[in-house]
Structures are given as C-alpha cells and as structure tokens.
Amino acid sequence: xxxxxxxxxxxxVSNAGGVTMSHEAIPLSDLGHLQAQKLAALRSVxxxxxxxxxxxxxxxxxxxxxxxFSVVPQVHPNLDEFSVIDPALIAGLNSAQRKPFVQGYWxxxxxxxxxxxxAETFAEFETRVSSxxxxxQTLPDSxxxxxxxxxxxxxx
Numbered sequence: 695x696x697x698x699x700x701x702x703x704x705x706x707v708s709n710a711g712g713v714t715m716s717h718e719a720i721p722l723s724d725l726g727h728l729q730a731q732k733l734a735a736l737r738s739v740x741x742x743x744x745x746x747x748x749x750x751x752x753x754x755x756x757x758x759x760x761x762x763f764s765v766v767p768q769v770h771p772n773l774d775e776f777s778v779i780d781p782a783l784i785a786g787l788n789s790a791q792r793k794p795f796v797q798g799y800w801x802x803x804x805x806x807x808x809x810x811x812x813a814e815t816f817a818e819f820e821t822r823v824s825s826x827x828x829x830x831q832t833l834p835d836s837x838x839x840x841x842x843x844x845x846x847x848x849x850x
Contacts, residue, residue, distance in 0.1 A: 698830065699741070699838045702846060703755040704729035711789040717777050722754045734758035741765055741838040747773035752840040759838070767840070772826040775842035776819040780810020823848045 704726035708715075712723075722730060733755070744760055744767040746752040756767050778799050784792050799809055805816040823845060 696833070696835045698833060699737075699836075700846060700849075701733065701755070701838060701840050702843055703749075703751040703840060704733070706751045708789070714781050714784045714787050714792060716781050717775065718749050720749065720751055722751055726751070727754065730755045731758050734762045737838075739836065742834045742836040743768065743838070745770045745773060745833075745837065745839045747771075747775065747841060747845075749774060749842070752842070756838075756840045770826070770829075770839075772822045772829065773839065773841045773845065774822070776816070776844045776848075777813045778809065778844075780812040782812065783810045819844075820848060 703722070705723045706712075706720045706726055707723050708720045710723040710725070712720075737759070740763045741759075744756055744765050746756050746767045746769055748769050748771060752773070753767065760767050779792075779795055784795055787795075795809075799807065805820070808815050827849070
C-alpha cells in the first residue's frame with residue numbers, strides 16, 4: 695500500500711488577516727515560519743518526493759522539511775489553491791473586509807461564476823483537483839504534498 699502525506703501550509707499573512715495581495719505571493723506569517731520549523735522536526739521517515747504548489751507559502755512551509763531530508767521540492771501546478779476572487783477586485787482589503795465578497799461568491803453557488811480576470815471558476819478548480827487525483831496513482835510511495843485548505847477540502 696502506498697503512503698502519501700498531505701500537509702496544509704503553515705499560517706500565512708492572509709490567514710492572519712493581512713491585506714490582499716496576489717495569491718501566488720502570499721507569504722507565511724511569523725507564526726507560520728515557526729510552525730514550518732516545528733513541522734520539519736516532527737517527521738522521522740524521509741520522503742521520496744516532495745510536491746508543492748506554485749504559491750510561495752507552500753514553498754516556505756516545505757523549506758525546513760526539505761532541508762532536513764536534502765530533498766528538492768517539485769512544483770505541481772494542480773496543487774494551487776482555488777483563486778476565488780481576482781486580487782485586483784479586493785486590493786488593500788484585510789480579511790474582515792474581504793469576507794463579504796467571499797461569502798457572496800459561496801452564497802451564489804454558481805460553479806461557472808468567475809469573479810475577475812485573475813480568478814477561476816469552481817468548475818475549473820474541480821477539474822484541477824480531479825486531474826491531480828489521477829496523477830496520485832503515479833506518485834511514488836512516501837511522497838509528501840504541501841498544499842492548501844480549500845484544495846484539500848475538495849480532494850476527499
């Protein structure tokens with residue numbers, strides 16, 4: 695039986711209520727950096743491979759872990775988090791200010807709704823996650839995957 699380990703990125707600046715920025719560029723918070731360092735010490739079995747999304751917070755979460763085991767992380771584009779709203783539409787807003795926009799998106803329940811040029815539809819997101827599920831069959835045993843909360847929620 696193959697073992698794949700899924701790890702959500704540590705706390706990001708956005709998770710901590712920071713202002714909106716490009717999804718790809720959201721870094722870890724100070725607490726997130728501490729969480730990532732603690733994570734690196736928890737696992738004793740070396741990974742055969744480590745996958746990260748293209749988003750900096752997964753790279754930062756995986757960095758200490760990869761250094762510990764001398765593994766170079768590989769970017770897998772289907773691991774990127776769901777881009778619900780184009781950051782340009784909510785630029786400069788903090789978490790509380792963004793909440794009505796995000797809630798409005800989910801309340802609408804339209805899988806084809808796109809909220810700005812640099813956002814994706816839920817249908818597109820679901821296709822990416824489903825594609826990764828097919829790719830999982832080819833991943834080596836003891837692969838560690840650093841990803842995102844909504845993405846993991848859809849993986850089931």
